[in-house]
Amino acid sequence: MPELPEAETLVRGLRPALVGRSIVQARVHKPDILRVRPRRFRDRVRGRxxxxxxxxxxNVVLLLDDGVIVINLGMTGWLAPLGLGPHDPPRPTHPAVTFRLDTGRLVFDDVRRFGCVEALDPGEWAERDATFGPEPLTDAFTPDDLFERLHRSRSPVRSWLLDQRKVAGVGNIYACEACFRAGIHPARRGVTVTRDEATALHAGIRGVLGAAVEAGGTTIRDYRNADGASGEFVHRLDVYGREEQPCHRCDDAVERIVFGNRSAFFCPSCQPMIDDAAWAARAS
DNA sequence: AGTGTATCCTGCAGGC
DNA sequence: TGCCTGCAGGATACAC
Incomplete structure (x- = not known):
């Protein structure tokens, strides 16, 4: 569920509550949330x-005095700071890991348990960090770089954007929204995207992610920030979840298709499909 | 190598 | 009411 804007909103809410706190002990309620045995995990975080x-x-990243806790929220994960501020968020319903702190506690709550909590040493973290593509809201992400790499791929653009090694933090909602903003059909092969379109896609990715961060993320069903509040960007989505509703640009009906086992939403008029044959014809 | 599919898990909505 | 199916914001182990 959470993509970059939701993780960022959660982090901004947690930061003032957590910086300076010490981890007294961790309790693991659902061991399948870890990648190591609970005892090893507890030993790595105790006293940090x-x-x-x-x-x-x-990912939410807790930098420790010795090591790093990396929390992948999966589809339904969130972090509840309890006893750390004026108001507590709603009570966690499916606690997977609880960090008891010197003051209060932090609960990783995850209904579906697709999330993951890891305690890494600095070297392991550096290795992991290097597997992610550029952060799209930083200068490391440029239109030229996006074009050069996307243009070499035969993947559908939507699938390419979901690959965290290509661009960090983009998930299904914002991939669909960015494609809409750029006028690119989500199933088009990367190789068919022109330099101008890649520039528009770059702007679309940045625009939609930036606006969503400002709005506190998107709540479709489960997402909650550190206060337990919903994300308001759901009201500003152009295509995601809007099947059969009018396109905000041209009034045609938004469509849903499935590929890569996931729904993609798009406007068939604003985002025409260009397949290999059409691409070949256009190139000649 | 690079792509596409199936799978982990739970909860909810809709159809009958 | 209850049972069934399909669907969900992610990531990855496999098959080709």
């Missing part, structure tokens, strides 16, 4: 101090 709270791709 939280120096900083950040985000990389869709």
């Amino acid at each position: 101090r939280i120096e900083a709270v950040g985000r990389r791709a869709k």
